[in-house]
Amino acid sequence: MSKYFAEPFKIKMVEPIKVLSREERIEKIKEANYNVFALNSDDVYIDLLTDSGTGAMSDQQWSGVMRGDEAYSGSRSYKELMKSAKDIFGYEYFQPVHQGRAAEKVVMPMYLQEGKVAISNMHFDTTRAHVELAGARAIDCVIEEAADTESYHPFKGNMDNKRLVSLIEEHGREKVGLIIITVTNNSAGGQPVSMENIRETSEIGKKYDIPVCIDAARYAENAYFIKEREEGYENKSIKDIAREIFSYGEVFTMSAKKDAIINMGGLIGVKDREDLFETVKARTIPLEGFISYGGLAGRDLEAMAIGLQEGTDYDYLQYRVGQIEYLAGKLKEAGIAHQSPAGGHALFVDAKKMLPHIPYYQFPAQTLALELYKEAGIRSCDIGSYMMGNNPDTGEQIESEFEFTRLAVPRRVYTQSHLDVIVEALIAIKEKADSLKGYEITWEPPILRHFTAKLKPIE
CATH class of the missing domain: 3.90.1150.10 (Aspartate Aminotransferase, domain 1)
Incomplete structure (x- = not known):
């Protein structure tokens, strides 16, 4: 049996729960x-x-809630979030939204329309829904080892990159609107994706000129598994591993309700394409709100900025x-x-x-x-x-x-x-x-x- 690690925190407040008959x-x-x-x-x-959104926030996050700047435009809390996100992900541009499916609502139609397909190591429910709402179709492409629940494989969430190439050639490069790498792979059992596999998938995207999007809901947990299981990463920090993961994508969508340990919030990241980010902003304003709050209160932005850091500990x-x-x-x-x-x-x-x-x-x-x-x-x-x-x-x-x-x-x-x-x-x-x-x-x-x-x- 695996060793159990005790809580690295002490309990400060409790909520009573009851058992019905x-x-x-x-x-x-x-x-x-x-x-x-x-x-x-x-x-x-x-x-x-x-x-998702059910975690317990820390005393630092609750302190941040009280410090939240509720200005409609250019709030201090927004700037704190931008600073925290850049430190972890290494991207140039970020757009807050109210949760992960809001990020998908903004991003998916930018790449996908009727007649297109999105290929992923596995789409989760809302991702698949937003692919279909955009008129496209979702194709899952996880490795075969994931299907055998009792066998050991350190990275069962991996993309089947050999099949990925076959699918691209079968459908035609112009029909594949997006490659999505989900970390960790929720539908396959919360299974991690190796850095080697992410890198190889990214190279396939570049070869066929197909953009790569990272579904980043549980990126920190994925980085932890890479540190523990992948040769060459045992001495690297979680942040260093995270920055390398995201270097292989053009854009990411994130539900911050998971690894940022907050009750509500999401994030879109764009690596370095200003033109792409302008489109993200233009779509966010009518769908989510002004770009510096993206459907969130300032206190949520503040809690996210802190939670992103805590989630990489x-x-x-x-x-x-x-x-x-x-x-x-x-x-x-x-x-x-x-x-x-x-x-x-x-x-x-x-x-x-x-x-x-x-x-x-x-x-x-x-x-x-x-x-x-x-x-x-x-x-x-x-x-x-x-x-x-x-x-x-x-x-x-x-x-x-x-x-x-x-x-x-x-x-x-x-x-x-x-x-x-x-x-x-x-x-x-x-x-x-x-x-x-x-x-x-x-x-x-x-x-x-x-x-x-x-x-x-x-x-």
Whole structure:
């Protein structure tokens, strides 16, 4: 079992949480139409729905909130953010926005239109949605090793660069509007991407004159894995590794609600093209607000500037990844299959292996997520066929390569005791797994259905 690293902080304030009875939980999830997003947070004991915006800010960040300059234009907090971002990413231009999907809303239509495709090591849900909203189509191109959840590969999030070249030649260079490198690769199980792989992908982009965009939501965790696992980087700082990662992209989109440890915020980075940045600014003003606040309050900008720095601290990252490794070690002892090795922000339970009798179109990963709530009041989410939705051209249910139930651990929020409760609940579910049945959708929206769809149990 991996070594667990204790919290590099002390607790200064607490928020009470409660546990509903099993009978109450069964009624609550029924009222929510078996959609975990429709649950009230007060009815959740341990909330692993997402690590986005759910972290605990530090005393320094809360101090920054009080110092926030709320000027509409050219605020001091904006300047602090620009200084902090340049220090970490090394880019020339940055545009704050209110969250990651806002960054995608601004950037994706600049590169993608009807008839184009975007190729990524894996698109996450909102990225895929914004590719499709721009009229393009999303193609995933992760290495084959990612599909074997029980085998070890240090960088399962890698782009399959041999296939990437084949896809470019198959579709034609002019049809490929964008190459997206997602770090870490969330949909593959929070798996990191190696520097060698990022560099090679960038070189392919240059060869075919296709721009490279980095989805930077969890860049610091990815940098940590490179430092720990990739030869030649063991003595480099997290910031040095991050600067090299971003040197291989033309632009990045970022949800700052992850590695910047804030409750709301996002960022667009443009390496050195002033003309490209002018387009970003022109699109931001009508969509998000004036360029020096981008849909955020000054206090959010201040907290982001500080959080970016805190998120690159090695001791913090060692503890952060250590929590997931601890959870993975406990589940391995219990014989519960999950994406291995453990990712950076979440543990991805292999629902396909726990519930092999439930077909993809009855959503095994969603079934496990619902059962986890019934069992112990733990909210998680499906990263599988339910999330993938329907093919935008045929309307048919997509069969996902993975059927993961994601346990996304908020930053600096839960203790080791909470992790032990999660393990105990999963062991209890494993013992009765054969008796569980899947679910069917009774209503769904046309895009990003998993947020609001309604389901019912298969009788």
